[in-house]
Amino acid sequence: MSDLLARRERLLGPNVPTFYEDPVHIVRGEGVWLWDADGRKYLDCYNNVPHVGHCHPHVVEAIARQASVLNTHTRYLHEGILDYADRLTATLSHDLDQMIMVCTGSEANDIALRMAQAVTGKIGFIATDNTYHGNTAATSQLSTRRPPIGGYPEHIRLVPAPDTVRPVGGSLGGQAEAFAENVARAIAELEANGAGFAGFMLCPTFANEGFPALAPGFLDRTVEVIRQSGGLILCDEVQPGFGRIGEAFWGHDWLGFAPDVVTIGKPMANGHPAAAVIARPDVMGAFRTAFGYFNTFGGNPVSCAAAMATLDVIEDEGLQENARVVGAHALARLRAIEHPLKAEARGLGLFFGIEFVEADGTPATEFAARIVEKMKARGVLLNRIGRDMNTLKMRPPMPFGIAEADLAMDTLEEVLQEDRDD
Numbered sequence: 001m002s003d004l005l006a007r008r009e010r011l012l013g014p015n016v017p018t019f020y021e022d023p024v025h026i027v028r029g030e031g032v033w034l035w036d037a038d039g040r041k042y043l044d045c046y047n048n049v050p051h052v053g054h055c056h057p058h059v060v061e062a063i064a065r066q067a068s069v070l071n072t073h074t075r076y077l078h079e080g081i082l083d084y085a086d087r088l089t090a091t092l093s094h095d096l097d098q099m100i101m102v103c104t105g106s107e108a109n110d111i112a113l114r115m116a117q118a119v120t121g122k123i124g125f126i127a128t129d130n131t132y133h134g135n136t137a138a139t140s141q142l143s144t145r146r147p148p149i150g151g152y153p154e155h156i157r158l159v160p161a162p163d164t165v166r167p168v169g170g171s172l173g174g175q176a177e178a179f180a181e182n183v184a185r186a187i188a189e190l191e192a193n194g195a196g197f198a199g200f201m202l203c204p205t206f207a208n209e210g211f212p213a214l215a216p217g218f219l220d221r222t223v224e225v226i227r228q229s230g231g232l233i234l235c236d237e238v239q240p241g242f243g244r245i246g247e248a249f250w251g252h253d254w255l256g257f258a259p260d261v262v263t264i265g266k267p268m269a270n271g272h273p274a275a276a277v278i279a280r281p282d283v284m285g286a287f288r289t290a291f292g293y294f295n296t297f298g299g300n301p302v303s304c305a306a307a308m309a310t311l312d313v314i315e316d317e318g319l320q321e322n323a324r325v326v327g328a329h330a331l332a333r334l335r336a337i338e339h340p341l342k343a344e345a346r347g348l349g350l351f352f353g354i355e356f357v358e359a360d361g362t363p364a365t366e367f368a369a370r371i372v373e374k375m376k377a378r379g380v381l382l383n384r385i386g387r388d389m390n391t392l393k394m395r396p397p398m399p400f401g402i403a404e405a406d407l408a409m410d411t412l413e414e415v416l417q418e419d420r421d422d
Contacts, residue, residue: 019383020376029054032397032404034381045382045394045408051242051267052313053399059270062309063302071302074101075294080304087311089278091249094258098284100277101299105238105265106134108275109201111293112261113138115283116232118290119260122196126186128161130387132208133201133236142201155195157186161209161387162218165343165355180221187229199232199260204251205348207239210355210386211393213346216256223257232283235259238275239351242267243314244398246324246349254348269306270313273297319398323349326405330394333409339416341367350400353385353392363388367419374415380408 004025008016025037031053034042044054052059066080074081081101089097102108117123127133127142134143141148141156152158159182160168162175169178187197200222205211226233240251241264248254252262260283265275275298279287287293297303314320327349334345334354341356341364356364356371368390375382385393394408 019381021373024376024381031056032400041379042376043380043396043404043407045380045396045400047381047397048239048244048395049266049271050397051244051270052310052317052319053270053397056270056309056313058313059272059306059309062305063272066302066305069301071300073296074299078301078304080301080308081299084304084308084311087308088276092262092278093253095280096259096262096278098279098281100284100293100295101303102275102277102295103273103297103303104134105236105263105275106136106139107295107298108238108263108265108277109134109139109234109236110136111277111287112201112234112236112263112279113199114291115261115277115279115287116199116234118286119232119283120196120198120230122190122198122231124155124157124187124190124193124195124197126157126159126183126190126197126200128202128206128209129158130161130209131203131206133203154193155190157190159183159186162206162212162214163210163387164212164214164346165357176218176221179218180225183222184225184229187225187231191229197229197231199234200226201234201236203236203239204255204257205240205245205351207351208385210391211346211348211351211353213344214255216254219255219257232260233257234261234263236263238263238265238267239395240348242310242398243320244323244349244351244395246320246327249320268310269303270310272303272306274303274307314398317399322401323398326350326400326402327352329402330405330409333405337409337413337416339420347394350398351395353382353394355386355391357390363390365390368392371412371415371419374419375411378411378415380411382408 026034027037028035032044034044085099130144132143133139167175169175190197235252237251243249245254252259262278268274331347331352343355343357345354356368358364365388368384382394385391
């Protein structure tokens with residue numbers, strides 16, 4: 001392992017992220033399982049990229065079949081991208097029926113920002129102060145993992161993220177209004193400094209913020225503020241989309257608002273590098289007029305085949321309903337766990353976890369990190385999320401079943417008890 005890490009640093013450079021103090025050398029995957037180089041088997045409770053399961057045979061076969069016939073770009077005509085656009089947009093409402101395919105969620109979100117600029121003629125954007133929307137120059141200015149060199153620019157405003165343990169405004173009942181007031185204040189600042197307000201980018205389940213336990217309608221007042229100001233709502237569905245939340249195929253439909261632009265990425269083609277931007281025709285028309293845009297690999301026939309096959313599996317195997325049923329079971333198990341540092345168990349479909357805080361109310365960051373490592377040692381892969389990285393994050397592939405959920409919860413209960421006994 002040390003030789004592999006040394007080679008990685010020599011060839012890829014320093015500070016390339018890895019999971020876990022002792023990184024896992026993965027060599028094979030199948031369904032919701034992974035195997036390392038020593039043959040050890042791990043339950044994958046974390047990866048949303050293999051949305052319909054690692055190495056799903058239907059997706060693998062679709063990729064191989066198309067790659068053996070044709071792979072080129074969209075300056076030549078091919079039906080694959082059109083067939084996929086027809087099928088994907090049929091899952092969306094709110095006149096979201098035109099699509100650009102790209103290769104990554106970062107690219108998709110970058111285009112969404114430019115769409116808002118093209119429609120409004122303004123350049124100011126708002127996001128929450130604890131989010132991630134990509135690693136291009138533009139999207140990294142919204143992302144809060146590491147501040148941009150030179151600080152956040154004047155055309156960016158970050159508002160306090162919703163939180164159900166430490167709610168914005170001081171109370172759960174008043175949080176939705178307090179959140180909207182902060183957005184309104186940020187809009188006023190952008191208009192006053194000359195940038196103007198182009199759009200607000202958000203994940204409808206606030207996944208990177210720690211997936212707070214919000215309810216449908218939470219964003220209603222904020223949507224009113226944005227509409228009154230003439231800005232666009234840019235909805236990043238990379239994590240909640242494609243049925244993961246169970247209750248709806250898309251996070252914005254569950255939360256109850258109509259976005260102007262939707263972006264999708266990682267799970268779209270089960271790990272094949274594909275992403276997309278879906279918008280209303282008027283928004284797409286403004287973008288296409290203002291920007292000359294072409295993506296060599298976006299929408300290539302192999303990516304389209306992988307994405308189409310992923311939709312097949314979601315539908316044929318009933319994975320959205322599976323997310324609803326298994327997610328509810330897992331959340332009930334999490335809520336039943338008793339631990340002195342447990343602040344809140346929460347989740348939505350196959351996205352769930354527990355937030356831990358110390359006795360004095362401070363985030364139990366080191367404790368959460370220790371639990372993640374102990375779970376890995378027991379053969380269950382999960383991770384952490386949230387402002388202080390004190391929330392366990394479980395976001396498994398969609399075929400994750402009741403048996404796997406029980407295995408994960410049984411293991412977590414054992415690890416938490418052993419940690420208390422140490």
